[in-house]
Amino acid sequence: MKNSILITGATGFIGKHLVKKIPNYNMAVDQNGKNIDLRIRKEVLKIKRADIVIHLAGKIPSEKNYSKNIFFEHNILGTLNILEYCVKKKVKKIIFVSSYVYGNAGKNPINEKYEIKPHNTYTKSKVLSEELCKIYAEKYKIEIIILRPFNIFGNLQKDNSLISNIIKSIKNNSHITIINKNNKRDYLFIDDLIDAIIKLINYKCKFEIFNIGSxxxxxxxxxxxxxxKKNKKKIKRKYKTSKKNSIPKIQADISKIKKEIKWNPKYTLVEGIEKIIFKNTK
Known part of the structure; x- marks a missing residue:
């Protein structure tokens, strides 16, 4: 009998892609607040039992909420209630998709042992959520995997990231604003992230943390x-510089996840861009 899977945040960017790729599982799917509020524990505990929880739900940064305490209310409380659900329902495993948590690490590539330096309220909420996961893994012997994605990109993305803004610019023929144009980031195509999550479903451990990027x-x-170059059209842009939370370079050390689950990125940045352009211009 196959495992039943609860996916929180199933209507979000990652969730929509994940649901498409694991249709053979008997899934109980939370619609990221549309039919249940993860902040309300009694509502969470009403969810039908699942063998595995893939926890994606939470508030993400935008121009409107980046510095507000909304992250603590949704991300930390939501995670705590999901953990309580897992204890009450005797869930076997949790895969928690966290975020980049290392701030300005100084050295690259960045592995899982690097010092955690949350550089904004959103990241702090993810770090505290990770700590809750660790406590519950130790106390209740729940198998928990924390995945720390770097910069994920792909179709259906609607956040305030660079690539999302580029896609909007292409569609609307509008300009984009680039802050600190020489700053570097590690970009991973969404299909590669989904592939890793699916592999982690069958990965056995007590508590593990994995970085994931390209x-x-x-x-x-x-x-x-x-x-x-790929769209054969110029993108209008304005440049700004800012020292606030500026991180010159981010690059993931993915040796651990490659070794443990025999995973490798299949798409280069260029190949991912080609798929996005094809989807948004056809």
């Missing part, structure tokens, strides 16, 4: 240029 980094300006 293992390569590209400057913001370089990413825009790649879109221009």
């Amino acid at each position: 293992g390569k980094s590209y400057s913001f300006e370089n990413v825009v240029q790649l879109f221009e």
Whole structure:
């Protein structure tokens, strides 16, 4: 008998892609607040029991909420209630998709042992959620995997990231604003992240943390240029500089996840961009 899976945040960017890729599982799917509020414990505890929980739900940064305490209310309380659900329902495993948590690490590539330096309220909420996961794993012997994605990109993305803004620019023929154009980030195509999550469903452990990215980094300006090259059209842009929470370079060390679950990124940044352009211009 196959495992039943509860996916929180199933209507979000990652959730929509994940649901498409695991249709053979008997899933209990939470619609990220549309039919249940993860902040209300009694509502969470009404959810039908699942063998495995993939916890994606939570507030993400935007221009409107980036510095507000909304992250603590939704992300930490939501995670705590999901953990309580797992205890009450005797869930076998949790896969918690966290975030990049290392701030300005100084050295690259960044492995899982690097010092945690939350650089904004959102990241702090994810770090505290991770701590809750660790406590519950130790106290209740729940198998928990924490996944720390770097910069995930792909179709259906609607956040305030560089690539989301580039896609909007292409569709609307509008300009984008690039802050600190030479800063570099590690970009991983959404299909590769989904592939890793699916592999982790069958990975046995007590408590593990994995970084996930491509293992390569590209400057913001370089990413825009790649879109221009593949779309054969110039992108209007304005440049700004800012020292606030500025991180010059981020690059993931993905050696641990590659070794443990025999996973490798299948898509380069260019190949991911090609798939996005094809989807948004056909």
